[in-house]
Amino acid sequence: MTAEQQIDLPGEPAPAGAPPQVDNLDALESEAIHIFREVAGEFDRPVILFSGGKDSTVLVHLALKAFRPAPVPFPLLHVDTGHNFDEVIAFRDQLVSQHDLRLVVASVQDYIDDGRLSERPDGTRNPLQTTPLLDSITENRFDAVFGGGRRDEERARAKERIFSLRNAFGQWDPRRQRPELWNLYNGRHRAGEHVRVFPLSNWTELDIWRYIQREKIELPEIYYAHRREVYLRDGMWLTSGPWGGPREDEEVVAKTVRYRTVGDGSCTGAVESEAYTVDDVIAEVAASRLTERGATRADDRMSEAAMEDRKREGYF
Amino acid sequence: MTETTTRTAPDSGTEVELPVHTDLLRLATAGSVDDGKSTLVGRLLHDTKSVLADQLDAVHRASADRGLATPDLSLLVDGLRAEREQGITIDVAYRYFATPKRTFVLADTPGHVQYTRNTVTGASTAQLAVLLVDARKGVIEQTKRHAAVLALLGVPRLVLAVNKIDMVDFDGAVHDKIAAEFTAHARALGYSDDAVVTIPVSALHGDNVVERSERTPWYSGPSLLEHLESVPVAPDPFDAPFRMPVQYVIRPRTSEHPDYRGYAGQVAAGVVSAGDEVVVLPAGIRTKVSKVDTPDGETPRAAAGHSVTLLLEDDVDLARGDLIAAAGTAPRVSDELDATVCWLAEKPLQPGARVLVKHGTRTVQAMVTELSARFDEQELASVDTPDALQLNEIGRVAFRTAEPLPVDDYADSRRTGSFLVIDPSDGTTLAAGLVGLPLAPLAAAVGE
Numbered sequence: 001m002t003a004e005q006q007i008d009l010p011g012e013p014a015p016a017g018a019p020p021q022v023d024n025l026d027a028l029e030s031e032a033i034h035i036f037r038e039v040a041g042e043f044d045r046p047v048i049l050f051s052g053g054k055d056s057t058v059l060v061h062l063a064l065k066a067f068r069p070a071p072v073p074f075p076l077l078h079v080d081t082g083h084n085f086d087e088v089i090a091f092r093d094q095l096v097s098q099h100d101l102r103l104v105v106a107s108v109q110d111y112i113d114d115g116r117l118s119e120r121p122d123g124t125r126n127p128l129q130t131t132p133l134l135d136s137i138t139e140n141r142f143d144a145v146f147g148g149g150r151r152d153e154e155r156a157r158a159k160e161r162i163f164s165l166r167n168a169f170g171q172w173d174p175r176r177q178r179p180e181l182w183n184l185y186n187g188r189h190r191a192g193e194h195v196r197v198f199p200l201s202n203w204t205e206l207d208i209w210r211y212i213q214r215e216k217i218e219l220p221e222i223y224y225a226h227r228r229e230v231y232l233r234d235g236m237w238l239t240s241g242p243w244g245g246p247r248e249d250e251e252v253v254a255k256t257v258r259y260r261t262v263g264d265g266s267c268t269g270a271v272e273s274e275a276y277t278v279d280d281v282i283a284e285v286a287a288s289r290l291t292e293r294g295a296t297r298a299d300d301r302m303s304e305a306a307m308e309d310r311k312r313e314g315y316f
Numbered sequence: 317m318t319e320t321t322t323r324t325a326p327d328s329g330t331e332v333e334l335p336v337h338t339d340l341l342r343l344a345t346a347g348s349v350d351d352g353k354s355t356l357v358g359r360l361l362h363d364t365k366s367v368l369a370d371q372l373d374a375v376h377r378a379s380a381d382r383g384l385a386t387p388d389l390s391l392l393v394d395g396l397r398a399e400r401e402q403g404i405t406i407d408v409a410y411r412y413f414a415t416p417k418r419t420f421v422l423a424d425t426p427g428h429v430q431y432t433r434n435t436v437t438g439a440s441t442a443q444l445a446v447l448l449v450d451a452r453k454g455v456i457e458q459t460k461r462h463a464a465v466l467a468l469l470g471v472p473r474l475v476l477a478v479n480k481i482d483m484v485d486f487d488g489a490v491h492d493k494i495a496a497e498f499t500a501h502a503r504a505l506g507y508s509d510d511a512v513v514t515i516p517v518s519a520l521h522g523d524n525v526v527e528r529s530e531r532t533p534w535y536s537g538p539s540l541l542e543h544l545e546s547v548p549v550a551p552d553p554f555d556a557p558f559r560m561p562v563q564y565v566i567r568p569r570t571s572e573h574p575d576y577r578g579y580a581g582q583v584a585a586g587v588v589s590a591g592d593e594v595v596v597l598p599a600g601i602r603t604k605v606s607k608v609d610t611p612d613g614e615t616p617r618a619a620a621g622h623s624v625t626l627l628l629e630d631d632v633d634l635a636r637g638d639l640i641a642a643a644g645t646a647p648r649v650s651d652e653l654d655a656t657v658c659w660l661a662e663k664p665l666q667p668g669a670r671v672l673v674k675h676g677t678r679t680v681q682a683m684v685t686e687l688s689a690r691f692d693e694q695e696l697a698s699v700d701t702p703d704a705l706q707l708n709e710i711g712r713v714a715f716r717t718a719e720p721l722p723v724d725d726y727a728d729s730r731r732t733g734s735f736l737v738i739d740p741s742d743g744t745t746l747a748a749g750l751v752g753l754p755l756a757p758l759a760a761a762v763g764e
Contacts, residue, residue: 024340024419033611033623034582037563041636041677065611066623069576070568151410158409165743174407178745179437179660183582184674184736188743202421204412 025211029062032199034183035162036066039144039197040073042187046144046197047104049133050076052088053262054219055148055200057095058208061217062199063146064099075102077142079133081125082109083243083265091220104140106132123244124267134170137194144187146197152204162201168192206285213278222259225276230255236269260285341549344423344438344471346462347448352479355388356448356519357411357424360541363526366413408437417545432693432708433660435462436748439469440734443549446475446540451484451516455497463498464696467505468656468710468755469748470730473547474502474512477540481516481523481532488534491516505696506756513547515540556620557645558586558594559724559732561676562638566625578609578625579634584676584731585724586642588626589617593643596634597722602643603630620731637678639722639732647722647732653682653715656691656726656753657705657737661746665705665713671746675721675735682737686714689762699761712753712762726750 039046048063050056063072078092096103108128111117117128137145151158161177163185178186187195200208212219230237230253231246237257238246243266246252257270258281275281347353360366379388411422423438439445445466449459466474476498484490495514502512515524516532517540523529526541538546566578588594592605607627608615618624626640634640641647653673659665665684673682689699689712696710705711726733733754737747753759 027340027621030582030621030623034563037580037623038677041564066580067564067566068611069570069573070566152412155409158411159407177407179408179433179748181437181440181736181745181748182731182734183441184676184734186674186736186738186743186745188672188738190742202410202412204414206414207419 025207025214028203028207029065029211031183031202032062033066035185035197035199036063036146038185039146039187040067043144043195045140045142046074046146047077047137047140047142048072048074048146049148050078050092050103051148051262052078052092052220053148054208054212054223055150057217057219058203058211059146059148059199060095060099060101061215071100075104077104077106077133077136077140077145079106079129079136080108081129081264082107082112083125083241085220085222085241085259085262085265087222088220088262091218095218104136106136108132122267124264125243126264126267129264130170137170142194143189144195144197146199148200149196149198150200150203150205150208151198160198160201162198163187164196164198165189166194166196170194172196206282209278209282209285213282220262222262222270224281225256225258225273227254228257228270229253230257230270237272238267238269239265241265339549340419340421341443341544341547342421342423342441343444343446343544344425344435344442344466345446345448346425346435346438346466347479348450348456348458351448351450352519353424353426353448356446356477356479356517356525357422359519359522359525360422361411361413363522364413364415364541366411408434415541415545420544432461432465432658432710435465436469436658436660439466439471440730440748442466442469442471444473444475444544444547445471446477448477448479449494449498451478451480451490451494454490454494455501459498460501461693463501464505464693464755465658465710467502467507468658468696468750468758470726470754472511472549474507475540475543476512476514477519478514478516479519482518482521486516486523486531488516488532491532491535504757513537513543515543556585556729558588558592558640558642559584559647559729560588560624560626560640561678561732562634562636562640563677564636565634576627577631578627579640580623580625581640581677582623583618583620585620585729587617587619588624594628594640595643595646596632597639597641597646598649598720599633599638600649601630601632601634603628603632605629637676639676639678641722647724647729649720649722651717651720652685653717653721653723653735653749654752655713655715655735656710656750656755656758657713658710658748658750659705659707659746660748661739661744662707663739663746664707665711665747666703670740671715672738672740673715673717673721673735673749674738675723676732678719678721679738680721681718681740682715684713685716688712688714691758691761696755696757696761712758713749723751725752726754727752 048059108125111132112119117131149157159174161180166172189195228239230239231250233250255272256274258273258275259270261268275284345353345357409424411424413420425434425438447462449455478491478494499512516535517524523531524539526539528539560581560583562579562581564580566580568576588605588608590605590608594605595602605626606629608618609625667684667687669684671682672679687705690702691710692698724732733751735749736745737749739746
C-alpha cells in the first residue's frame with residue numbers, strides 16, 4: 001500500500017516516455033503542508049479552527065506533519081455551541097493532550113447566559129457561532145485562522161481563495177477577492193483585518209476519507225456505524241440531547257446510523273449506515289448519491305444562498 | 317498505471333470502483349460569453365456522476381423556478397447570488413471530479429468580466445487548458461487572446477472544444493476549418509501540433525463530452541473526458557535544476573532533538589538528494605545537503621512538488637526567504653528585474669511606482685523603473701509604448717529591487733521565474749510577474 005503511494009522519481013525504472021505519476025493524496029498533502037508553513041512564516045498569531053470533525057482533525061494531522069519534529073507553533077480554537085456530542089468533546093481533549101497542543105474555547109453558551117446572544121426559535125446554534133468566533137479572533141489578535149473548508153462542499157465555497165481576506169468585521173466580499181497565482185499566497189492585511197486560510201481547499205470528501213485510511217487517523221466514534229435512538233425531522237435523523245428532543249408527534253426509534261459531518265447537535269443529522277470501518281465508509285461515500293451537507297445539515301438547506309450569506313457575515 | 321479495486325457499498329449493495337492510486341491533473345477552462353462553458357463543466361460533472369442527487373434536485377427546482385423546460389446545468393457551477401440572478405459567472409471557481417483513471421482539479425475561469433485577470437489566475441497552476449468556441453462563430457478575437465495568455469503562462473497543453481456542433485448540423489467541414497485556424501494560431505504562439513487537440517462537442521446534449529458521439533462520424537478522436545484521462549502530464553519539470561525557497565526554519569530545541577535545524581520548503585524544480593552540493597542565495601554560500609527529511613521520515617531524494625525539510629552539512633546563516641539551489645546551475649542574483657507583467661488591478665501601473673515584489677518566499681520593496689512596451693492582446697506580437705499599463709493589459713516592465721533576488725527565466729522555471737506585484741498601502745495583488753520574455757513572439761516583437 002505505502003509503496004504504491006511514493007512519487008516515482010526520475011532515474012528509477014519507469015516505462016520510456018511515461019511522465020512521473022504523482023499520487024493525488026501526496027500532491028494534496030504536500031500542498032497543505034506548504035500552506036501551513038507559509039502561514040507560520042508570514043503571520044504573527046495563527047490559529048486552527050477545530051470542531052472535532054473529520055476535516056479539522058485532518059487539519060491538525062497535517063499541521064503536526066508540517067512542523068515535525070518541532071511542535072505545532074500555534075493553538076487550536078474551538079467555537080463550542082454547547083450542543084455537543086460527548087464523544088466529540090472526549091476526542092478533542094484526548095487529541096489536545098496527546099500532542100501537547102494548546103486549546104482556546106469560545107463558548108456560545110456563555111454568550112447566551114449573559115444575554116449577548118439569544119437562542120433562535122428553531123433551537124439551532126450553528127449561526128450563533130459567528131459572534132464568539134469574531135470576538136475571540138479580536139481578543140486573541142489572531143491574524144490567520146485556518147479552517148477545514150473544502151471547495152467541493154458547496155457552491156459559494158467553490159469561489160473562495162486558499163488565503164481569504166476578511167475585513168475588521170470578519171466579512172468576506174466575494175467580488176473583492178485577490179487573484180491567487182501559482183502558489184504565491186498574498187497574506188498581507190491591515191491592522192484589524194485577518195486572513196482565513198483553507199489548506200484543504202482542493203480536497204474532496206472522498207480524498208479526506210482515503211487520507212484518513214492511509215494515515216490511520218483516529219476520529220470521534222460517531223463517524224462510524226453505531227446504534228442510536230433517533231427521531232425523524234425534516235427528513236433527517238436527529239438525536240435527543242440538551243438541545244431538545246422529539247416533539248410529541250415525532251417517534252423515537254433505534255437505528256444503526258453514523259454521522260457524515262459533526263456540527264451543532266440540534267441540526268446535524270445522522271444517516272442510516274452499516275459502515276463500521278474506514279473501508280466501509282469509503283465505499284459508502286463513493287456510492288453516495290447525496291452530498292454530506294445535503295444529507296446532514298439542516299442549516300444549509302435554508303436557501304439557495306444560505307452558505308454565501310453566512311460567509312459574508314463572517315462565518316467559517 | 318491506475319489500479320482499481322471493486323468494493324460493495326454497505327447500504328445500497330452497489331458495486332463501486334475505487335481507485336487505489338490515481339494521479340492528479342490540474343486544468344483550466346476558458347471561453348467567451350455564451351460559449352456554453354458553464355454548461356460544459358456542468359455536463360462533465362454530471363456525466364462523471366460527480367453531481368449528487370441533492371445538488372441535481374436543487375438545479376431542477378431552480379430551473380423550474382426560472383420557467384425552463386429542461387434543467388440548466390450551468391446552475392451547478394454558478395455559485396454566487398449575483399451570478400444566478402444575472403446568469404453570468406463572476407469569479408474563478410474550482411471544481412473537482414474523478415474517474416477511476418484520474419483525479420481532476422478544474423479552475424473554471426469566466427470569459428467576459430476581467431478575462432485576463434481570471435485566465436491568468438486559472439492558467440498559473442494549470443497543466444492543460446480547455447478553450448471553448450461556439451461552432452457558429454468560430455475562432456474569435458477573444459479565443460486568440462485567451463490562447464495567448466495561456467501560452468504566456470506556460471500551460472503545456474491546449475484543448476479546443478468546438479461547442480454547439482449540433483447547431484451547425486454536426487458539419488465536419490465547419491469543425492475542420494475552425495481546427496485549422498486555431499492550430500495555426502497556437503503554432504504561432506509556440507505550441508507544437510501534438511500539444512493541441514480539437515474536439516467537436518455539444519455540451520447541451522453531451523456529444524463527445526464523456527461518450528463518443530455517433531452524430532460526428534467524421535471525427536475519430538477521443539471524447540473530451542477520454543482525452544483528459546489519457547493525456548500525458550508531467551507534474552513539474554524534473555529535469556530542471558534543483559530549486560527550493562526556504563519557508564520556515566524548524567528548530568525543535570527539545571531534549572529529543574536538541575540540535576535539529578531543518579529548512580522546510582516545497583521543492584520548486586528538479587530533484588534533491590542527500591550529498592548534493594547546493595548554494596544558498598542570495599548570500600552565495602556553498603554547502604552540502606546532509607539529509608532530506610519528510611514528515612514520514614528520511615528519504616534519499618525528493619522531487620518537484622514535494623514538501624520536505626533539508627538539513628545541511630555546514631552551520632550556515634539561513635532564514636525564510638532564502639533560496640537553496642543546485643550549486644552548479646544556480647539562478648542569477650540581481651536587483652534588476654526585467655519582466656513581463658499582467659496587470660490585474662483597477663489602479664494603472666506607472667513608471668516610478670513603489671511596490672512590493674513577492675518572489676518565492678521573499679517579499680522585497682521595489683520600484684518600477686521602466687515600462688517599455690505594451691503587447692497586443694491577440695498575438696502578443698505587436699507593441700506600443702504607453703504611459704501606463706491598465707487593468708488586464710500585458711507589458712514589459714523593469715523593476716529595481718531593494719534587495720537582490722535569485723531568479724530564473726519564467727520560460728525555464730514557472731515557480732522560480734514568477735512573482736507577485738503587491739500594493740504596499742493595502743496589500744492588493746496588482747500584477748502577475750513573469751521574469752524575462754517567456755514567449756517567442758514577445759521577444760520578436762521587441763526585436764530580441
